[in-house]
Amino acid sequence: MISEWAYPRPEGLYIAPLDAYIDPVRPVARALITHGHADHARAGHGQVIATSQTLDIMGLRYGTDFTENAIALDYGQMRSEGAVQITMASAGHVLGSAQIVIDYQGKRLIAAGDYKRKYDPTVTPFEVVPCDVFITEATFGLPVFTHPDPMAEIEKLQNTRALFPHRSCFIGAYALGKAQRVISLLRLSGYDAPIYIHGALRALCDYYETQAVALGTLLPLPEKPRGGANKELAGQIIIGPPSAIGSPWANRLPDPIICFASGWMQVKARARQRSVEVPLILSDHADWTDILQTIEDVNPSEVWVTHGNEEALLYHLAKQGRDAKALAMVGFERAEGDEG
Amino acid sequence: MKAFATMLENLVFSPGRNAKLAHLVAWLRSNSGDSRGFGVAAVTGDLSLPHVKGKMIRDLAASASDETLFALSYDFVGDLAETVSLLWPQDHSHNDTDFALGDIVRQIQGATRKEAEAIMRFHLDRLDQTQRWALLKLATGGLRVGVSARLMRIALAQAFDQKVEDIEEIWPLLSPPYEPLFDWLEGRAMRPKSEGKAVFKPLMLANPLEEADRQKLALSDYQIEWKWDGARVQLVSAEEGVRLFSRSGDDISAAFPEMVIDPSFKGVLDGELLAGTPASLGSFNDLQQRLNRKKPSGKFITENPVFIRCYDILMQGGQDCRHLPLQQRRVMLETLMGTIDDERLDLSEMIAADRWEALDEMRTNCRANSLIEGVMLKQKSSTYQLGRIKGQWYKWKRNPFYADLVIMYAQRGHGKRSSKYSDFTFGAWQDTEDGRVIVPVGKAYSGFTDAELQKLDKFVRDHTIAKFGPVREVEQKLVIEAAFDSIHHSSRHKSGVAMRFPRFHAIRWDKDPEEADTLDSLRRLIS
Structure with missing residues (x-):
């Protein structure tokens, strides 16, 4: 059961075998960062694992001393820590944005962070990686959101x-x-x-x-x-x-x-x-159609839904027969005026 | 449909009149045919599709989406037509066809209720989201894009380089899709004729009287009347019937059915609509009650009578008298009014003053009558022309009232002013059970210079104590001297008073808010 080794704590999503958090909201010893937006990437962690572009962006925003130990892990690269493998896959959200892929005990978890599928000349397109648990955002998790060309x-x-x-x-x-x-x-x-x-x-x-x-x-x-x-x-x-x-x-x-x-x-x-x-109408997040399409493409056995309008998405996924649950995360409630 | 939908969306987001006008002109110039004509009607609220009702939209909604998802979406979007347009499953195989708005309107107009729904579904399947929204809005008549018929006529005049007065004059003859209008505007036919028709004649307007004007005008050349504080109207009685028009040329007959019963003469009268009867005048507020009802009941009309105080005659019988001098028109008007025994009409009396000082005194003293807002001076030799002609007609308003009031709230303006806090709510002191508090009494957004606005904006930013969406509440410490034309009782305002045309007169940076005026002192100004 992945939920036995990956679960939310007040600091953020905790990955037990790494003793690390994904996008923690307060300073921790080890952080895995999906991308450079301020609500995901904060200063003051002991160690940060992220793509080199995300590390550069954090350096620009917080100064180069934002962490004691920065470890770059770029798209396609794999890092092994004991029985755990960490891989970065592009998320198509902003420059350097990554889905964090964790393989452990024969199961794979993906924390997609923020992602999108629409055309964006400034980023590497979203990469579809099959997995067991897919953690999706739901910023635009209502069927009214179908972003135009x-x-x-x-x-x-x-x-x-x-x-x-x-x-x-x-x-x-x-x-x-x-x-x-x-x-x-x-x-x-x-x-x-x-x-x-x-x-x-x-x-x-x-x-x-x-x-x-x-x-x-x-x-x-x-x-x-x-x-x-x-x-x-x-x-x-x-x-x-x-x-x-x-x-x-x-x-x-x-x-x-x-x-x-x-x-x-x-x-x-x-x-x-x-x-x-x-x-x-220009968004760096997946719209309703693309969230559903992505879940179909990735085809996980379980979907965890975080920050955004999760109610409609959970309802719809359940109706489709998918195993889906809300991942109650602190610090990610998104007001409408916020980044979108 | 695409061009119409884009134009409509642009209108929704345009902050001001000029931007709306530019979008309308561009659209009018780049379109043709029925679609343009019906589009004009849709925007001004003159298009009726009686078969499409709110119920049909709710039925369509039910098939647009799952019920739970629809409810969650509607809750977020807040507008039924927009929610349906967003949720309607788009069929991308039809994408490249552009359906003509005119064809869609004609199809729906010629259909039964049941067919109308099928036609709506057919088009919703084929249109893109913006067009679906435009179609649903148009069909339910809830456009609310802030374009009056008057603004549309100005846009038509600009788009086709014609005088707006020439369009105004024939407007009432026309109905959607206005083919004869466009045939004329685009040079395919003569302007439609208005003889025998009850149509609006464009109004002559007055300029404010300046100090300098008084030096050079000979008072004896002018006919002087009170300036009545009602609503300017035009009563037209022609072969085809009787109609009442507002100042902007809108047909308001339906709101005043008692005024359009044959008044036993044919012609066109210019006058002021006032509440009450000639023997017993009502207040401006009473008139407001009537103006707010588009279709009043018989009982409401009996309880809230109105009449027209006539001051000019534009047509008598079939004869146009606008080219005659005012002096002569006045004689015709007096003669006509002498033959009419009708409570609904009376004559605006002339007042005599041989010296400016005497007239100034009358103007000042007229404050006692809240329905008189000053005096009118009209050159006796003036013919009746369109618009504000220099040197012909003047309005000399009585001096405004002033009060020292405290700024309470501020809101950002629009357009050029969107980065500035430029709309202000101010209040006066009132004694309550909880002690002495400031209660809001009015709003103003004019009367200050650009430099003063900079300072006001800074004041708001530095003294904000709370934010409510776009509104900021500020510390109650800045006093302004507000000017206003009059003040009335109002049950719609919490303070119980309503000001007419409040504006900034001076900003009293020096004044202690404790010394601002009280609600009681404002109430005493009510006449």
């Missing part, structure tokens, strides 16, 4: 920009992953003008470039004039963290078309609550 969302944005050539265009996107994905999709659509980025995005965009993800010319915003907007930003695209639009920083943007790139934008009321003019 990402390029169609970019087209929607460009159509609105064409209608308002004198307005600036602000795209709210999370600093790790979403921002670089939006930039890549814009480049892919043929947009090759410089893109202005908020200071909070700089380090991660530069890092993506070093990892062979070409983002084109990214400029810092010009010096802020007193009190008013920067006229030279009219007609330009500016990308920043979503919260920036509500801050005085946004005063420099001339009459901005406010866009927000997130899976939550699929529900109109959510977009309206945030006064979003162009909701870009």
